[in-house]
Amino acid sequence: MLAPTDYEAILLSLKVGVVATILALPAGFATAALLAYGKFRGKTMIEIVVNLPLTLPPVVVGYLLLLLLGEHGALAPLLHFLGLRLIFTWKAAVIASVVVGFPLLVRAIRISLEAIDPALVRVSRTLGATRRDALFSIVVPLSMRGILAGSSLMFARSLGEFGATVLVAGNMPGRTQTLPLAIYEYASAPGGERAAGVLCAVSVAISVVVLFFHEWLGRKAAQRDRGR
Amino acid sequence: MRLEFSARKILGDFALDVSIAAPGDRVGLFGPSGSGKSTIVNILSGLVAPDSGRIVLDGESLFDREKGIDLPPELRRIAVVFQHPHLFPHLDVRENLLFGWKRCPPALRRIGLDPVIEALELETILPRAVHHLSGGEQQRVSLGRALLSSPRLMLLDEPLSALDDSLKYRVIPFLRKTFDDFAVPFLFISHSLMEMRLMTDRVAVLDRGRVVEETGAEALAVGRMGAGGAAYVNLLRLSVPRMRNGLSVYRWGGTELAISGGGKAGETVFELSARDIILFRKHPEAISARNLLDCRVIRLHEFDGRIGIELACGGERFIAEVMQETATELDIRPGTVLYAAIKASAFREIL
Numbered sequence: 001m002l003a004p005t006d007y008e009a010i011l012l013s014l015k016v017g018v019v020a021t022i023l024a025l026p027a028g029f030a031t032a033a034l035l036a037y038g039k040f041r042g043k044t045m046i047e048i049v050v051n052l053p054l055t056l057p058p059v060v061v062g063y064l065l066l067l068l069l070g071e072h073g074a075l076a077p078l079l080h081f082l083g084l085r086l087i088f089t090w091k092a093a094v095i096a097s098v099v100v101g102f103p104l105l106v107r108a109i110r111i112s113l114e115a116i117d118p119a120l121v122r123v124s125r126t127l128g129a130t131r132r133d134a135l136f137s138i139v140v141p142l143s144m145r146g147i148l149a150g151s152s153l154m155f156a157r158s159l160g161e162f163g164a165t166v167l168v169a170g171n172m173p174g175r176t177q178t179l180p181l182a183i184y185e186y187a188s189a190p191g192g193e194r195a196a197g198v199l200c201a202v203s204v205a206i207s208v209v210v211l212f213f214h215e216w217l218g219r220k221a222a223q224r225d226r227g228r
Numbered sequence: 229m230r231l232e233f234s235a236r237k238i239l240g241d242f243a244l245d246v247s248i249a250a251p252g253d254r255v256g257l258f259g260p261s262g263s264g265k266s267t268i269v270n271i272l273s274g275l276v277a278p279d280s281g282r283i284v285l286d287g288e289s290l291f292d293r294e295k296g297i298d299l300p301p302e303l304r305r306i307a308v309v310f311q312h313p314h315l316f317p318h319l320d321v322r323e324n325l326l327f328g329w330k331r332c333p334p335a336l337r338r339i340g341l342d343p344v345i346e347a348l349e350l351e352t353i354l355p356r357a358v359h360h361l362s363g364g365e366q367q368r369v370s371l372g373r374a375l376l377s378s379p380r381l382m383l384l385d386e387p388l389s390a391l392d393d394s395l396k397y398r399v400i401p402f403l404r405k406t407f408d409d410f411a412v413p414f415l416f417i418s419h420s421l422m423e424m425r426l427m428t429d430r431v432a433v434l435d436r437g438r439v440v441e442e443t444g445a446e447a448l449a450v451g452r453m454g455a456g457g458a459a460y461v462n463l464l465r466l467s468v469p470r471m472r473n474g475l476s477v478y479r480w481g482g483t484e485l486a487i488s489g490g491g492k493a494g495e496t497v498f499e500l501s502a503r504d505i506i507l508f509r510k511h512p513e514a515i516s517a518r519n520l521l522d523c524r525v526i527r528l529h530e531f532d533g534r535i536g537i538e539l540a541c542g543g544e545r546f547i548a549e550v551m552q553e554t555a556t557e558l559d560i561r562p563g564t565v566l567y568a569a570i571k572a573s574a575f576r577e578i579l
């Protein structure tokens with residue numbers, strides 16, 4: 001029913017989603033913390049930059065990434081020096097996902113950070129916790145709901161990513177073709193309706209699983225916060 | 229405990245400039261809200277750095293701007309109990325209690341879990357989530373958690389102001405006993421004169437960011453007589469009563485007091501309003517009040533139209549309050565002998 005390249009597209013989509021989410025998490029948490037607790041000039045500017053990919057068409061994001069990471073892009077000398085080739089590889093798809101999903105991740109974590117009573121951190125310090133200790137024993141556990149919510153949103157967004165990915169990673173079956181790109185290809189070629197339909201069904205199934213997982217984790221974290 | 233504290237800190241249009249040398253284990257910091265009490269708590273515990281100053285606790289410098297010393301909060305071993313318990317919501321009672329204990333270097337641990345559980349009666353609630361605790365239970369867990377970090381000094385920042393009076397008076401003996409038992413010195417911060425008198429020996433009085441007075445807790449109460457229009461309240465610590473005709477009779481200096489109520493073994497603290505004492509120049513042959521004390525005037529304290537008369541009676545002292553006019557009519561002056569009549573029901577048991 002499915003061609004080998006279709007399986008590869010499904011696996012690649014999952015891989016890109018997982019890698020993008022894991023890579024974005026530390027920076028997403030740090031950015032959320034900066035925006036939640038930081039008091040500095042230029043904070044609004046950072047907020048705008050972080051949220052920009054949310055409002056820009058993904059194609060614009062892709063094009064800007066192309067200008068940055070392409071053969072003659074702004075970062076080309078650095079990438080050459082590091083021996084890295086990102087453009088038209090699955091890694092570029094990861095970068096595209098990170099950029100478009102980042103605002104969702106930051107937003108969810110930031111909301112949960114802002115809900116933490118800052119006095120709890122102060123109390124933990126007077127009880128002997130270092131800054132780092134307070135971060136991992138108080139802040140991270142209490143923002144876990146936001147971290148999980150943000151991660152699953154980001155993962156879901158990555159699964160659906162099309163516009164930026166097609167520009168920076170291309171649409172090479174077996175190499176950079178993700179699920180949405182495969183569906184696009186089937187849908188735009190005559191006779192591909194059936195295969196497109198099957199992949200759409202797979203896409204729906206993955207999304208339902210992710211959303212179930214998201215709900216389940218959220219409920220578990222809420223139970224824990226409300227008390228066992 | 230020996231604490232030397234001097235700090236200056238500008239916060240917006242508020243300026244704190246305070247110098248306190250607090251010897252003793254039960255020190256009070258008294259002042260209205262906005263006088264800088266909480267700023268001092270934050271500076272002492274290391275959560276806020278002063279602009280300049282020096283903090284030395286038992287010979288160790290915690291902060292010294294000139295020498296560039298600024299110990300972070302986790303190394304100061306000064307625990308704080310706030311008005312609100314601030315329990316960690318993701319941890320159960322036991323995990324909350326052990327938070328500071330786990331982070332205290334083993335060699336410095338002086339207080340163990342079991343004695344604290346017993347003293348604060350926490351046994352039954354140990355596995356509970358903190359959301360399921362009553363306000364009083366939460367405050368006890370918060371106190372236990374602070375004690376278990378084996379602090380060198382405990383800061384009690386208005387810990388009683390969220391409680392109503394009856395609960396407050398149940399908590400105070402509990403607090404006193406706990407701090408005595410575990411030998412933890414404390415700085416008690418409050419805007420309540422009564423709490424100061426019940427909890428502390430020495431008091432620093434704060435006003436608009438400055439220490440305006442350092443005095444004894446009782447002397448502070450006498451000095452503030454009439455403030456806010458309320459009557460001065462005498463506190464009598466009495467023990468070992470015997471029963472007579474339905475009244476508890478306590479020895480008080482060289483005399484006896486008959487009190488309705490009371491009667492429990494051990495020390496009881498009674499309050500007696502200075503306005504509930506009736507004074508006679510001559511012995512009234514027959515009166516309904518159960519207590520008639522033979523006293524001598526030591527000192528007069530004048531304040532807006534009223535006079536607080538400090539009286540000595542059988543080695544004890546107390547204060548009665550009368551209108552200025554009455555004092556003139558009775559010709560009351562230091563040395564005058566008076567008879568003080570007090571009804572048995574005028575005493576109110578508070579602790």
